[in-house]
Amino acid sequence: MTGEHQTLALLLFSVFVAITLGITTWVSRNRRGSAEEFYAGGRLFSPMENGFAIAGDYMSAASFLGVTGLIALFGYDGLLYVVGFLVAWLVVLFLVAELVRNCGRFTLADVVAARMRERPVRIAAGTSSVTVSVLYLVAQMVGAGSLVALLLGGTSDAARAWTVIGVGALMVIYVSLGGMRATTWIQIVKAVLLLGGTIALTALVLMRFHGDLNRLLLTAAERSGHGAAFLAPGLKYGGDWTARFDFISLGLALVLGTAGLPHILSRFYTVPTARAARRSVVWAVGLIGGFYLMTIVLGFGAAAILGPDAVRGSNAAGNTAVPLLALDLGGGAGSTGGTVLFAIVAAVAFATILAVVAGITLASSASVAHDLYASLRRRGGKPRSEVAVARIAAVGVGAVAIALGLLARDLNVAFLVGLAFAVAASANLPVLLYSLFWRGFTTRGAVWAVYGGLVPAVVLVVLSPVVSGSPDSLFPGLDLQYFPLQNPGLVSIPLGFLAGWLGTVTSAEVPDEVKHAETEVRSLTGAGAA
Amino acid sequence: MGAAAADVYLEVQRSAAFQEVRRRYRKFVVPASVAFFAWYVGYVVTATTVPELMARPVAGAVNVAMVAGLGQFLSTFLLTWAYARHARLRRDRAALEVRWDTQELTRGMSGSGS
Numbered sequence: 001m002t003g004e005h006q007t008l009a010l011l012l013f014s015v016f017v018a019i020t021l022g023i024t025t026w027v028s029r030n031r032r033g034s035a036e037e038f039y040a041g042g043r044l045f046s047p048m049e050n051g052f053a054i055a056g057d058y059m060s061a062a063s064f065l066g067v068t069g070l071i072a073l074f075g076y077d078g079l080l081y082v083v084g085f086l087v088a089w090l091v092v093l094f095l096v097a098e099l100v101r102n103c104g105r106f107t108l109a110d111v112v113a114a115r116m117r118e119r120p121v122r123i124a125a126g127t128s129s130v131t132v133s134v135l136y137l138v139a140q141m142v143g144a145g146s147l148v149a150l151l152l153g154g155t156s157d158a159a160r161a162w163t164v165i166g167v168g169a170l171m172v173i174y175v176s177l178g179g180m181r182a183t184t185w186i187q188i189v190k191a192v193l194l195l196g197g198t199i200a201l202t203a204l205v206l207m208r209f210h211g212d213l214n215r216l217l218l219t220a221a222e223r224s225g226h227g228a229a230f231l232a233p234g235l236k237y238g239g240d241w242t243a244r245f246d247f248i249s250l251g252l253a254l255v256l257g258t259a260g261l262p263h264i265l266s267r268f269y270t271v272p273t274a275r276a277a278r279r280s281v282v283w284a285v286g287l288i289g290g291f292y293l294m295t296i297v298l299g300f301g302a303a304a305i306l307g308p309d310a311v312r313g314s315n316a317a318g319n320t321a322v323p324l325l326a327l328d329l330g331g332g333a334g335s336t337g338g339t340v341l342f343a344i345v346a347a348v349a350f351a352t353i354l355a356v357v358a359g360i361t362l363a364s365s366a367s368v369a370h371d372l373y374a375s376l377r378r379r380g381g382k383p384r385s386e387v388a389v390a391r392i393a394a395v396g397v398g399a400v401a402i403a404l405g406l407l408a409r410d411l412n413v414a415f416l417v418g419l420a421f422a423v424a425a426s427a428n429l430p431v432l433l434y435s436l437f438w439r440g441f442t443t444r445g446a447v448w449a450v451y452g453g454l455v456p457a458v459v460l461v462v463l464s465p466v467v468s469g470s471p472d473s474l475f476p477g478l479d480l481q482y483f484p485l486q487n488p489g490l491v492s493i494p495l496g497f498l499a500g501w502l503g504t505v506t507s508a509e510v511p512d513e514v515k516h517a518e519t520e521v522r523s524l525t526g527a528g529a530a
Numbered sequence: 531m532g533a534a535a536a537d538v539y540l541e542v543q544r545s546a547a548f549q550e551v552r553r554r555y556r557k558f559v560v561p562a563s564v565a566f567f568a569w570y571v572g573y574v575v576t577a578t579t580v581p582e583l584m585a586r587p588v589a590g591a592v593n594v595a596m597v598a599g600l601g602q603f604l605s606t607f608l609l610t611w612a613y614a615r616h617a618r619l620r621r622d623r624a625a626l627e628v629r630w631d632t633q634e635l636t637r638g639m640s641g642s643g644s
Contacts, residue, residue: 094559214592228585232584237577238578244578248575289603514537
């Protein structure tokens with residue numbers, strides 16, 4: 001990876017930053033500064049626009065680079081991992097999107113608080129939402145730093161640190177100045193770029209094999225050195241029973257967590273009706289499904305064209321499989337085509353990270369301002385405008401993310417994405433489903449459901465091999481390991497549901513029938529929707 | 531919202547029109563959710579616990595695992611399409627009518643424009 005690639009990649013990336021900053025200024029030129037405008041972009045996006053934005057929010061650099069690398073190195077087990085990311089959208093579509101659009105205004109807590117005593121429920125749901133967002137955000141920030149090191153060869157510590165700071169500063173600017181409207185357009189631009197790049201690479205891979213997928217798979221299996229085993233499960237998530245249970249745990253977290261991700265939920269408030277929310281999910285399923293199908297082709301393509309040794313030689317986790325593949329497909333190192341394709345892939349990967357972090361920052365600033373600040377501020381104090389608080393919160397979240405990103409920049413934080421999904425599935429999904437569908441659900445049940453999922457998920461990770469007790473841990477010198485799995489979902493998700501049920505049956509509070517009726521009627525018909 | 535306006539929701543909830551909307555929604559969503567969740571968990575558990583079964587060849591390079599994995603993609607696309615179609619044809623119009631009726635009633639009760 002020589003100077004030429006770097007210059008072109010940096011140039012393309014600067015163009016993307018310039019365009020997105022342009023969007024942000026254009027959008028904020030005559031902003032009214034209402035909460036509706038800041039959190040929900042005025043609620044006037046079309047289903048297609050929102051579908052692209054959802055896809056943009058969801059397709060992270062981890063899927064573009066990480067999943068293809070996983071398939072290139074471990075074959076079928078990478079595909080196994082990807083399936084959960086798509087199937088999860090059925091939970092969103094069937095049980096969450098329309099109903100949340102109808103009952104809520106800006107956040108997850110809105111839906112729950114409508115039926116319950118507002119203060120404790122908002123504090124609980126706000127806390128877990130911010131936790132999920134920060135976990136996800138730190139993973140992306142550290143990823144951005146490593147990406148620069150990988151793609152541009154700037155392996156120096158300073159280059160990575162400045163990348164983390166730069167990404168953090170840009171996301172704060174997008175969010176605090178442009179709010180949801182700018183963030184949405186950035187997602188749309190990014191989704192189009194990412195899909196365009198993926199389609200081009202996939203077409204080149206298929207052309208290389210004259211459209212013969214069978215030969216592509218056979219070549220991949222042969223070059224991998226594993227033979228037919230490369231096309232069957234077991235190379236990564238096989239082995240001992242701990243590894244197998246770990247994958248089942250991760251799979252559950254992926255499928256149930258998506259519907260509890262705050263930055264995904266907030267996307268449904270940007271369209272005018274529940275029907276539009278449904279149609280945006282249909283768009284998103286098409287786009288995301290198509291994208292993952294193409295990453296599977298790219299992964300096996302990388303194994304067949306480059307071979308796993310070349311992939312592993314550049315980066316042990318396989319994160320450089322796609323850029324290396326682009327270089328080869330364009331004509332090899334030193335050729336113009338290779339240089340251009342490589343630069344495009346690098347720029348698209350940066351754009352992806354920037355857009356994803358902007359979406360998460362916006363959602364967490366909404367949780368801080370709309371849920372936590374509104375519930376915790378001193379009574380009788382002069383109320384500030386909520387949007388002003390949200391803008392400040394975006395700066396605060398950005399600062400925290402930069403600080404954690406810098407602290408963790410040398411650690412292997414790949415587990416954080418799985419953890420964010422596990423917390424979302426354990427703390428956010430149970431309370432959301434119970435509020436929407438269970439007549440007898442009470443305030444205590446809601447509070448217990450959130451903390452009963454959040455606390456076990458976090459504690460189990462602290463006690464797991466990712467933190468201590470093994471050579472790959474964050475703190476290899478320490479030994480606090482009492483829980484064998486890396487992902488807590490298998491235990492913490494049932495605990496979240498159990499705690500919600502237990503809190504409800506033990507509380508003396510009589511469930512408010514009128515409020516339940518209101519939630520049910522509003523959720524299914526859209527009466528009185530914001 | 532006043533107490534009277536809140537009673538509107540109880541009344542609507544008990545109405546036949548609303549219960550029909552709810553019944554149609556649940557009749558699709560409950561079996562479909564159970565089906566895709568069981569199919570996904572079955573897939574993941576089979577892949578991790580009996581990989582030998584998944585490795586059986588079907589045709590050429592394609593084995594059971596490939597068919598099952600692509601089957602997950604296909605079933606997700608199909609269920610998405612079926613849900614959207616069911617909602618559009620069987621639920622949207624009825625739900626909209628209940629919505630207007632409810633909003634008429636709340637407006638009448640509270641006397642204000644909200």
